């Protein structure tokens with residue numbers, strides 16, 4: 287008993303102290319104090335059939351985990367959420383616990399996890415089966431094939447292509463990406479792309495004139511698998527456990543251009559038995575006229591409406607060169623490799639804001655060496671504001687951080703994405719610290735994608751002063 291108490295005081299000294307001081311004699315009980323937190327903040331993952339290893343819906347199920355719950359919430363490892371509240375603007379999809387909720391769970395565990403009176407239990411939460419957005423989508427687009435995932439082996443990223451079936455550009459207020467088979471989809475993403483010249487789509491795969499897989503290569507001969515390097519590429523959304531529904535503001539829509547292709551990027555984990563998956567994309571159109579197109583660019587690339595600025599990335603303080611491919615407007619990034627055993631390796635992407643924009647959300651995408659990523663706005667007067675700080679990037683939890691209040695950014699500002707990688711033995715996820723790290727979509731290589739969602743204020747698509755634009759797709763990198 288004493289031992290347990292001391293361990294508790296060491297690991298969560300601050301919380302245990304305040305909880306004890308404030309909540310006087312009556313310890314929190316499961317029925318009255320803990321269940322409301324579990325139902326609201328844990329049950330979406332901790333129930334049968336979901337991603338977490340155990341259910342926390344009932345007293346019987348939660349009781350054996352009391353100590354682990356205390357440790358995981360006090361360290362803020364659960365629920366998963368990467369933003370450091372001290373250095374980030376408030377997010378509307380913040381799932382983290384308040385200090386008070388943490389104190390309640392810790393005090394409950396310290397008191398021996400009392401059950402309390404079942405009459406105090408809140409109503410059990412209900413969960414929608416099927417589309418989580420609540421109603422049926424206006425349109426559902428499917429992966430072009432039912433893909434067979436073998437029982438074993440390491441699968442590279444699987445890319446599929448399906449033609450967008452619309453005859454005119456459409457705008458989506460809500461997009462939901464749903465795995466067909468939760469047990470094998472590790473994470474996935476859907477992009478809008480043009481297919482490269484000389485290629486065609488056969489059975490959902492990109493093939494060349496000879497019918498063999500079409501693998502485009504950079505001038506250096508490296509394969510281009512990154513959808514960012516496909517022509518006209520624009521990200522729609524990603525799915526990872528806990529994420530997969532993007533809800534935009536009422537009059538802001540994500541463009542789904544007629545005639546282009548959906549590029550499905552699927553990361554599968556074999557499970558020991560052969561499985562199949564056919565993921566689906568649900569689309570809900572805006573209910574009011576769309577005034578602004580939601581654009582997703584990476585920190586480091588110019589705004590979609592900016593044709594004059596060059597992309598700017600700096601790796602370890604040195605400028606990363608961008609080179610136009612011969613005979614094409616497309617360019618490739620020549621990011622240096624991360625050397626072996628390096629613990630702190632930095633890359634910064636800088637986007638010049640050439641006209642006023644409104645920023646809505648940010649999502650860091652890195653792989654196993656990703657350590658931290660921070661967004662900073664530098665205003666025209668030199669003032670710097672951190673708007674999102676993810677101090678301990680976790681490959682397993684790739685969130686979209688949605689600002690509670692959209693942020694107006696004036697022309698003359700800069701958006702900085704400051705990424706840090708750890709290729710040392712200290713990084714417990716590092717599969718090979720003794721090797722240099724290359725850049726590709728495969729998870730054993732690295733990526734730097736500081737995705738930023740915004741609208742361009744001057745772009746008015748409907749209503750008075752509307753300017754009809756063609757699809758404003760990002761320029762290529």
Ligand code: HEC
Nearest residue numbers: 327328331337338339351354355358359364365366527528
């Ligand atoms: C977005 C999904 C998600 C949410 C929300 C979530 N968890 Fe988890 N939790 C997981 C997953 C997945 C694991 C197993 C992998 C891991 O530890 O990261 C886990 C692991 C745990 C563990 C460790 C289990 C072990 O084997 O030691 C505890 C304890 C826990 N969660 C408690 C909670 C509590 C309490 C909440 C709510 C306050 C919560 N979790 C919310 C997904 C979630």
